[in-house]
Amino acid sequence: MYYLAVFALYAFVFAFGSIIGSFLNVVVYRVPNGLSVAEGRSFCPRCHAKIRPYDLIPVLSWFILKGKCRDCGQPIAARYPLVEAAGGALAVLCCAVYGFHLQALTAFAVAAVLLPLSLIDADTMTIPDGLLVALAVPAVASYFVMPGPGLAARAIGFFAVSLPMLLLTLLIPDCFGGGDIKLMAVCGLLLGWQRILLAGFLGLLFGLAAAVRLLVRRRGDRHSHFPFGPCLSGGVFLSLLWGDVMIRWYLAFCGIL
Incomplete structure (x- = not known):
């Protein structure tokens, strides 16, 4: 029973981290393009169609949609679910190291900035x-x-x-x-x-x-x-x-x- 509870807790942490990872995808796309990360719904970067709420499930939606936009059918880069999964994995790692305390949340906050920072630098050299x-x-x-x-x-x-x-x-x-x-x-x-x-x-x-x-x-x-x-x-x-x-x-x- 104890291990089941721990597994459920870490599953929740992974889900939370993957949701943050989904937001980080928005940061990676919008910041270099001079767009606000706080305004407007997520959209397809190719056809600019608004993404439906039920297509915003981290990691899973990409597989459900078979890696393609529901509206234009163009491929969605595999990096999107990878970043979401990375967000979940980083959250789990921080909790594994620091426990379920504010220290873990602080460490994850650092990781949640370093991840998009690294991806933007890889894309734009800035x-x-x-x-x-x-x-x-x-x-x-x-x-x-x-x-x-x-x-x-x-x-x-x-x-x-x-x-x-x-x-x-x-x-x-x-x-x-x-x-x-x-x-x-x-x-x-x-x-x-x-x-x-x-x-x-x-x-x-x-x-x-x-x-x-x-x-x-x-x-x-x-x-x-x-x-x-x-x-x-x-x-x-x-x-x-x-x-x-x-x-x-x-x-x-x-x-x-």
Whole structure:
């Protein structure tokens, strides 16, 4: 009975996260196109027909409609249900790590900003300032609801990665985008200086893997640009969930602890 109750609770969490994921799809489409995310019903991006309420069931509606718009019959990108499922999975993951507390909700709020931010950066090579402002809300809230660094550590974290990135960009033009620098500044407030350094290191590893993949597939050269926001976002989220564990493991491995 206990496990059934836990399963039902996590199923509810997944459903909640997938609903948020459905909204994130709206953000990913509308923000780069200069459209309001708060006004107007969802519509097909091809024929602009309003989507019926019964076609807005996260994940399931895409399969029920066989991946096509009910009105124009044009294909609906598979990314839509994937983002919805990702929203559910992230919500479940946050609850699995933090339990059913405000900490989990705060962590999910961070993930719910990083996900569309990463997708928009992947699509447009830009990180909207509005999403960075939105990210600052759970970053500030985390000080009150999540165990973590104090104000001094967070203030240092604001500059710990963003300032070196800015200096490198001044020395090597286009080394990092302005959105990447601002992203790490906001996340420094969230994580503090220790975990933001870890997040930056992980982001560099992800970026290196992405660069190697481009070279192997012969889609770029040493001077090619690729979106770095998704790499940094992945590092930030991993550091948020397991940063302290990874840092302790590293220090123990080095014999410092």
